[in-house]
Each structure stands twice: as structure tokens, then as C-alpha cells.
Amino acid sequence: MNDRHLFEVFAIPVTVHEFLSVAAVLALLVLAFAALRGSGGRRRAETDAQMAALARNHAELAGRMQTLAEILGGRQADFARAVAEKLDSSAHRVNERLETSSRATLENLGALNERLGLIDAAQARLAGLTQEVIGLKEILANKQARGAFGQGRMEAIIRDALPASAFKFQHTLSTGARPDCVLRLPGDDKFLAVDAKFPLEAFSALKEAGDEAAKKLAQARVRADLGKHVKDIAERYLLPGETQDVAILFVPSESLFADLHESFEDVIQKAHRARVLIVSPSLLMMAIQVLQALVRDALVRDQAHVIQAETRRLVEDVLRLRQRVLKLEGHFRQSQEDVSAILVSSEKIARCGERIEKIDFAQPPEGSEIMSAAQ
Numbered sequence: 001m002n003d004r005h006l007f008e009v010f011a012i013p014v015t016v017h018e019f020l021s022v023a024a025v026l027a028l029l030v031l032a033f034a035a036l037r038g039s040g041g042r043r044r045a046e047t048d049a050q051m052a053a054l055a056r057n058h059a060e061l062a063g064r065m066q067t068l069a070e071i072l073g074g075r076q077a078d079f080a081r082a083v084a085e086k087l088d089s090s091a092h093r094v095n096e097r098l099e100t101s102s103r104a105t106l107e108n109l110g111a112l113n114e115r116l117g118l119i120d121a122a123q124a125r126l127a128g129l130t131q132e133v134i135g136l137k138e139i140l141a142n143k144q145a146r147g148a149f150g151q152g153r154m155e156a157i158i159r160d161a162l163p164a165s166a167f168k169f170q171h172t173l174s175t176g177a178r179p180d181c182v183l184r185l186p187g188d189d190k191f192l193a194v195d196a197k198f199p200l201e202a203f204s205a206l207k208e209a210g211d212e213a214a215k216k217l218a219q220a221r222v223r224a225d226l227g228k229h230v231k232d233i234a235e236r237y238l239l240p241g242e243t244q245d246v247a248i249l250f251v252p253s254e255s256l257f258a259d260l261h262e263s264f265e266d267v268i269q270k271a272h273r274a275r276v277l278i279v280s281p282s283l284l285m286m287a288i289q290v291l292q293a294l295v296r297d298a299l300v301r302d303q304a305h306v307i308q309a310e311t312r313r314l315v316e317d318v319l320r321l322r323q324r325v326l327k328l329e330g331h332f333r334q335s336q337e338d339v340s341a342i343l344v345s346s347e348k349i350a351r352c353g354e355r356i357e358k359i360d361f362a363q364p365p366e367g368s369e370i371m372s373a374a375q
Contacts, residue, residue, distance in 0.1 A: 154196040161288045177236040191235035196250040199225040234274040
């Protein structure tokens with residue numbers, strides 16, 4: 001107990017034994033100082049009495065300090081134990097909270113990784129779509145590439161709906177002109193010319209016009225370019241005796257077709273007077289479907305004699321099948337009659353056997369019944 005720390009002085013721990021020693025030294029110094037100042041016997045007696053009282057006080061103080069040191073030691077042990085328990089409990093709670101936080105963090109990181117994966121995939125698709133849009137813009141900016149784009153859409157619509165004998169791409173007319181496509185109408189040797197090279201530069205300038213003056217200039221350019229293209233189609237593809245009285249100008253965009261009808265009705269009317277029909281993809285598909293029905297009807301009319309011959313052969317086969325079924329029915333009926341006769345004979349033979357077993361000869365002769373059964 002004397003080695004326990006009571007307090008610290010300038011970060012130096014002080015034990016009970018050291019404290020008592022220092023207290024005793026201080027007491028002796030005080031007595032010595034008092035003895036030096038005193039004189040005579042009376043002083044000595046008083047000093048002795050004081051020393052004795054001081055010794056008693058010192059002994060009492062030492063006992064109290066010992067008791068206090070023991071109490072403080074016990075309190076310190078209890079405090080250390082309580083602090084250790086609190087630290088263990090706090091550490092346990094902290095560990096639980098850290099574990100819960102770690103699980104939540106891992107779940108959030110997993111969800112975040114999934115979201116990042118989705119974002120990466122969407123970004124990749126967006127990048128691909130951007131490249132496709134850029135490619136489409138480059139196609140529409142290039143006149144030859146734009147013509148190939150319109151040609152491709154027009155060919156896809158026609159090729160999917162009509163037989164190969166009803167159309168021809170890049171056909172050369174007698175004048176040397178080569179429309180993008182010619183259609184053959186049923187019962188008519190004249191071609192219907194289709195042009196897919198729609199002028200788009202003026203419409204692009206109209207979309208990019210920033211002020212009213214630029215917009216008017218772009219509109220005038222649209223009218224001039226489209227009017228010239230309609231005139232070229234009428235002069236090159238409307239050939240008497242070789243082509244139909246009308247030609248088709250294919251617009252490869254529904255929105256462009258709508259803008260054209262909304263803002264340039266005069267150009268549409270001019271094209272109609274020039275016998276040039278401006279059609280969108282949906283209108284071209286509708287016209288091709290009508291032509292498809294006409295082609296089908298023409299094929300049916302051309303092959304009517306073949307259909308009649310095939311129908312006649314089908315009727316003959318049905319009649320032949322009916323005769324064979326009737327013949328098979330006769331065979332089945334004869335087989336049924338034979339089976340019935342066999343059953344009658346077997347019943348007579350069974351009755352004859354029963355009479356023989358019972359030795360019953362009162363009935364008609366066995367031979368006659370047997371003979372009749374055999375018959």
C-alpha cells in the first residue's frame with residue numbers, strides 16, 4: 001500500500017512512503033528551527049512538549065495517511081475496474097457500430113457500382129447514338145451521300161412490297177436518262193419514274209437562319225432549288241410513249257415533307273402542274289401497296305386458266321376419292337356380314353357340344369345340325 005501513487009508533482013508521481021518521509025523531515029526542520037529560537041530550560045521543556053505533541057500528531061497523521069492511502073487504493077482499484085468495464089462496453093458498441101456501418105457502406109458501394117455500370121452502358125449507347133447522328137448529318141450534308149440515303153430508303157420500301165418483275169433500279173431510258181427507279185404497272189408497257197435525289201441544302205440553310213433576312217433568302221433558295229429539280233424531272237423522265245404521264249419525287253423524311261406542305265404550298269402546286277408528285281415514305285408505301293394489289297389482280301387474271309385447270313383436276317381427284325371410299329364401305333359391309341355368319345355358326349357348334357356332353361339324343365340328329373352349322 002505504501003507504494004501507491006497519491007498525486008503527481010510536475011509529472012513526477014509521489015507515493016505514500018515518500019509523502020510520509022517528506023512530512024517527517026519537514027516536522028523535524030520545524031522543531032529544529034523552534035529549538036534554535038528558544039532559550040533556557042523553559043524553552044527546552046516547551047520544545048520537548050511540542051516535539052512530543054508533534055510526534056503524536058505525526059503518528060496520528062501517519063495513521064490517517066495510511067488509512068487514506070488504503071481508501072484511495074481501493075477507490076483507485078474500483079475506478080480502474082469501472083473504467084475498464086466502461087471501455088470494454090464502449091469498445092463493444094463501437095465495434096458493433098463499425099460493423100453495421102461497414103455493411104451499409106459495402107451495400108451502398110455495391111449499389112453505386114451497379115448504378116455506375118448502368119451509367120457507363122447508357123453513356124456507351126449515347127456515344128454510339130451520337131456517332132450515328134453525326135454520320136447522318138455528314139450523309140445529309142454530302143449531296144451524293146444524301147442521294148444514296150434517299151435511294152436506300154426508297155429501294156427498301158419498293159423491294160419489300162413488290163415482286164422483282166414489277167420494278168427496276170437505275171433503268172436507262174431511250175434518252176439516256178437514268179431515274180432512280182421505274183415501276184411497271186400491270187397491263188401497261190409504260191414505266192413510272194421515281195426520283196430520290198431531293199434538294200436539301202436550301203432546307204438546311206432555312207433551319208440555320210438566324211434572322212428574318214436570312215430566313216427570306218433561304219426560303220427563296222428553297223423555291224428556286226425545288227422548282228429547278230421539279231422541272232428537270234419533268235423534262236428528263238416524262239417521255240411520251242415510254243413513261244407514264246406523271247413522275248414521283250421521293251422525300252426521305254416525314255418532317256421535311258410536312259414542312260414543305262406547310263410553308264411552300266406554291267411549290268407543291270407548281271409540281272402538280274408539272275405532273276410531278278412529291279411523296280413522303282408513308283405515301284410511297286401506300287402507293288406501293290396499291291400497286292401491289294394491282295399486280296396481284298393482274299397475276300390472278302393472267303393465271304386464270306391455270307387456276308381453272310388446277311381446280312378441275314382437284315374436282316376429279318375428289319370424285320375419285322369418293323368412289324374409292326364407297327368401294328371401301330362395300331368391303332366393310334361384306335366383312336361385317338361374314339363376321340355375323342361366323343358368329344351364328346359358332347353358337348350352333350357350341351349348342352351341339354353341350355348336347356353331346358349331356359348325351360341328349362332326343363334332339364334332331366347331330367349331323368344335320370352340324371351340317372347346317374357348317375353351311
